[in-house]
Amino acid sequence: MKFAKSIVRIAAAMFCTFGFATASFAGSGLSVPRGLAVDAAGNLWVANTGANNILKFNSNYVLQPNATITAGINLPTGVAFDPAGNLWVANFQASNGGQGGSISMYTNGKQNTNASITKGIVSPYAIAIDGMGNIWVSNDGSNIMVYTIPAPNTLPSAPIGPLSLSGYHIYGITVSGQALVWGTNTNGTILTPPQVALQEGQLPGYLDPGDTGNALATAANGNVYIGNFDGSVSVLTSNLVTFPFTQLNYTPYGIAIDNLRGRIYISDDVDSTIAVYSTSGTLLNVIQ
Numbered sequence: 001m002k003f004a005k006s007i008v009r010i011a012a013a014m015f016c017t018f019g020f021a022t023a024s025f026a027g028s029g030l031s032v033p034r035g036l037a038v039d040a041a042g043n044l045w046v047a048n049t050g051a052n053n054i055l056k057f058n059s060n061y062v063l064q065p066n067a068t069i070t071a072g073i074n075l076p077t078g079v080a081f082d083p084a085g086n087l088w089v090a091n092f093q094a095s096n097g098g099q100g101g102s103i104s105m106y107t108n109g110k111q112n113t114n115a116s117i118t119k120g121i122v123s124p125y126a127i128a129i130d131g132m133g134n135i136w137v138s139n140d141g142s143n144i145m146v147y148t149i150p151a152p153n154t155l156p157s158a159p160i161g162p163l164s165l166s167g168y169h170i171y172g173i174t175v176s177g178q179a180l181v182w183g184t185n186t187n188g189t190i191l192t193p194p195q196v197a198l199q200e201g202q203l204p205g206y207l208d209p210g211d212t213g214n215a216l217a218t219a220a221n222g223n224v225y226i227g228n229f230d231g232s233v234s235v236l237t238s239n240l241v242t243f244p245f246t247q248l249n250y251t252p253y254g255i256a257i258d259n260l261r262g263r264i265y266i267s268d269d270v271d272s273t274i275a276v277y278s279t280s281g282t283l284l285n286v287i288q
Helices: 007-013 014-021 196-199
Strands: 033-038 044-046 053-057 078-082 087-091 102-107 127-129 137-138 143-147 159-163 170-175 180-184 189-192 206-208 215-219 226-227 232-235 241-247 252-258 263-268 273-276 283-287
Touching: 014 102, 033 263, 033 273, 044 078, 044 087, 044 252, 053 078, 078 137, 087 127, 127 170, 137 170, 143 170, 143 196, 180 215, 180 226, 189 196, 215 263, 226 252
Parallel strands: 033 078, 033 252, 078 127, 170 215, 215 252
Antiparallel strands: 033 044, 044 053, 078 087, 087 102, 127 137, 137 143, 143 159, 170 180, 180 189, 189 206, 215 226, 226 232, 232 241, 252 263, 263 273, 273 283
16 A cells, blocks of 8 residues: 555644745755646746745746745745636745635736635645636645636635545645546545535545545646655546556655646655656656
8 A cells, every 4th residue: 555654744744844944955946845836838836835935947947036926925835827827826824814824826926915815724735726717725634625716807706615524634636627636645536526526515536545645736638647645656547547657755745747848847845856757757857
């Protein structure tokens, strides 16, 4: 079973590692990188937890220091882009008026303070946004909150949720048109049709028991990349076939996909690096 090491790592991995969040690293500026996202131009955005900022790297892996985001940021752990190209950040600690954390929004690198989400937020961790603009947040370690954006340029409405199942600790999250995928601590990775979650307020679905889903990302072809506590990374296809992608010597805390260039980005928060793989599993580069 892949879960053998996960229980020991949970507290240290998700919470206690924030204790060394002041560590800094020369060169790229990476410090305890967690959530990752790729924008339409192929730039990589990093929830740089240890330095309390959001970093931008261009498609040549070069840091763009003038694009660094600090406004409204407090212990960022997740990042995602909405269909309009706005960047949303999960802030794990008190921020933007939310004592339990917040979700903050940025357009062209500038914060839209009127769009900050605090209602229902308690220590948000991972964030994903579907094609309709719904914002899905793994929240409070045990549930998922959904905030709907009914039309372009409108602010998030009241939350749907909490969506939860008793006994599950929710970590990674990703969503496509066909599946909401969320990772648990010991019970595997679960796929739920998004419309079921939204309409019925439930999180049933297909259980992939071999993967814990610490970090998750969905490719344009529907494949879901799953990073696990034991360092393994798997791919779950749209027809529910799972195959190994690579084996890491660390627990991945963020995965992002550049569909145009065929790149898979995986963050290592211990060494403060980001590995870049091809879709065939070949290591292309390490941002450090």
